[in-house]
Amino acid sequence: MEGKNNEIRINEFLKLISENKGIIYKICNVYSNSREDKDDLNQEIILQLWKSYPNFQGKSKFSTWMYRIAFNTAITNIRKSKQHPIIEALSGTDLSFSEKEDIDYLSEDVNQLYKAISKLKDVEKAIIMLYLEEKSYNEIGKIIGISEKNVSVKIVRGKEKLKKLMNKQSSHV
Amino acid sequence: MSDFNDIKNLWKSADNQIVENESLDSETIKQAIKAESIGITFKILKSIRTGIVALGLSVVFFGYNIYGYSGNILISIFSISCLILSALLLAYLVFQYNSFSKLDQSGLSLQDLIVAKIQYFKKSLFFVHHTIAVGLVLLIFSLNLLTDNNGGNYQVNNIWLYIGLMITAYLIAVMMLYLSHKLYLKQYRTALDDLNKSKLTEMDAELRKDKWIRLLFLAIVLLSVIAGIIILFLKITGN
Numbered sequence: 001m002e003g004k005n006n007e008i009r010i011n012e013f014l015k016l017i018s019e020n021k022g023i024i025y026k027i028c029n030v031y032s033n034s035r036e037d038k039d040d041l042n043q044e045i046i047l048q049l050w051k052s053y054p055n056f057q058g059k060s061k062f063s064t065w066m067y068r069i070a071f072n073t074a075i076t077n078i079r080k081s082k083q084h085p086i087i088e089a090l091s092g093t094d095l096s097f098s099e100k101e102d103i104d105y106l107s108e109d110v111n112q113l114y115k116a117i118s119k120l121k122d123v124e125k126a127i128i129m130l131y132l133e134e135k136s137y138n139e140i141g142k143i144i145g146i147s148e149k150n151v152s153v154k155i156v157r158g159k160e161k162l163k164k165l166m167n168k169q170s171s172h173v
Numbered sequence: 174m175s176d177f178n179d180i181k182n183l184w185k186s187a188d189n190q191i192v193e194n195e196s197l198d199s200e201t202i203k204q205a206i207k208a209e210s211i212g213i214t215f216k217i218l219k220s221i222r223t224g225i226v227a228l229g230l231s232v233v234f235f236g237y238n239i240y241g242y243s244g245n246i247l248i249s250i251f252s253i254s255c256l257i258l259s260a261l262l263l264a265y266l267v268f269q270y271n272s273f274s275k276l277d278q279s280g281l282s283l284q285d286l287i288v289a290k291i292q293y294f295k296k297s298l299f300f301v302h303h304t305i306a307v308g309l310v311l312l313i314f315s316l317n318l319l320t321d322n323n324g325g326n327y328q329v330n331n332i333w334l335y336i337g338l339m340i341t342a343y344l345i346a347v348m349m350l351y352l353s354h355k356l357y358l359k360q361y362r363t364a365l366d367d368l369n370k371s372k373l374t375e376m377d378a379e380l381r382k383d384k385w386i387r388l389l390f391l392a393i394v395l396l397s398v399i400a401g402i403i404i405l406f407l408k409i410t411g412n
Contacts, residue, residue: 014199021197022188029191044212046205052278065280072277072286075364077212105194110187113180123367126283132184145282146368159177166180 013053016062017046023066026133030117030125031074033100041074048073060142068143071126116165120158127151128158213357214277217298220350221270224305227312228263232256234315242318244325251405252318259311262304269301287365288376294358295380299387302354303394306346310339310398332406336399343398 017024024045032038052069056062100118102111117125123144130140137148137155144151209215235256242248276289321327329335365373 010203014202017202018197018199021195022192024197025191025195026187040211043205043208044210046202047208047210048277050206052280055278055280068280068282072281072283073212075283076277076286076290076361077214106187106190109183110190113183113187121367122364123283132181134181143282144368145284145286150369162180163177 009053013050016066017049020063020066023063024070026129027067027070027074029103029114030129031122033118035101044077045070045073064139064143067130071143075122075126112169113166116162116169119165120161124154124158124161127154128162131155131158212277213360214273217354217357218270218274220305220353221266221273221301224266224301224308225263225270227305227308228259228266231259231308231311231315232263234312234319235259238315238318238322241322242325242327245327247405248318248325248327251401252315255311255315259308259315262308262311266301266304266308269297272297284365284368284372287361287368288372291358291361291365291376292380294354294361296383298354300390302347302350303391305350306343307394307398309346310343313342314339329402329406332403335406336402339398339402340395343395 024042027045028038028041032041049066049069056065100115103114106114117128120128126144127140130143135143137151140151140155141148146154235252238252239249239256242252273293276286276293279286279289281289318327362373365376
């Protein structure tokens with residue numbers, strides 16, 4: 001009986017994840033610099049979603065809950081590129097710094113946009129991404145855990161920063 | 174790209190490209206579910222597991238020492254005390270392991286999760302580091318007792334060198350653990366600073382209040398290690 005329930009739960013989870021796979025890939029694209037990092041983060045997000053799934057009570061939309069877990073995983077976890085914490089702590093250097101690689105199937109303009117977003121701070125990336133996804137300030141606040149007022153302030157700043165970065169990049173091309 | 178609507182349109186145009194080009198089939202999801210975590214939480218849990226193994230082995234070795242030194246009341250009492258201490262610390266680490274592994278699955282908002290993690294780092298992780306280090310010292314000590322069992326007697330030739338080595342082992346373990354986790358704390362603090370500076374200031378003030386508890390704990394641990402070994406040495410040598 002328990003095995004059957006578990007199978008139902010897995011199938012339900014697989015269906016929901018497949019339907020919302022765009023969320024995972026967009027977050028992975030924004031928070032990773034290379035294909036390898038992206039695959040690791042993708043795997044980590046799915047794993048965390050699966051582990052958290054029993055706590056999902058349906059009080060919010062599945063996509064809201066999914067954004068929350070996925071952003072939490074992306075921001076509060078260091079990927080493979082930061083596997084030398086002792087050296088970094090001793091030297092005070094960040095060894096993970098690297099230029100974001102282009103994603104082969106995306107157009108040049110979109111790659112430029114991803115590169116610009118990747119230059120924002122981790123939390124700014126999340127807020128701007130949710131804004132571009134046309135989420136309401138209320139929903140962004142619920143996902144990130146800050147007030148609507150704080151969301152609006154951060155969006156204004158993030159938009160300005162992103163516009164500058166995009167202009168700077170296009171002037172270099 | 175002067176208008177932000179152009180950026181919005183560009184972002185939307187990527188949606189179809191992503192959905193068409195990225196495949197996420199059931200098999201890939203199942204593989205990911207089976208895979209091990211690679212994040213910070215996993216690395217901290219790995220350190221805690223090391224402590225659990227060290228303390229688990231200490232319990233076994235001290236148990237064996239109670240049997241091996243059954244004719245020596247002093248060492249037996251000492252071993253029983255260390256066994257109880259190891260078991261208590263083991264229970265504490267198991268509890269911490271469960272609490273920390275559940276943080277990521279709590280479904281908290283980003284800000285609340287970062288606050289919870291920083292609080293864990295500043296409060297519990299301090300004690301976890303020291304518990305793991307004490308676990309390693311207890312393991313070394315139980316192994317010494319086990320290997321140097323001379324017909325139910327135990328001899329310490331140079332007490333100060335012995336105490337020095339134990340404290341050095343303890344401090345090295347604490348330092349290694351602290352350095353390997355320090356970067357994560359820095360990362361969380363930056364994230365919280367970006368999110369809510371007043372929350373960070375508020376939390377810092379709260380955490381500063383508990384600083385003396387951590388210092389007191391450290392002093393008690395170090396004094397216990399020194400005193401325990403000296404008492405044992407004095408009793409063994411009969412001074």
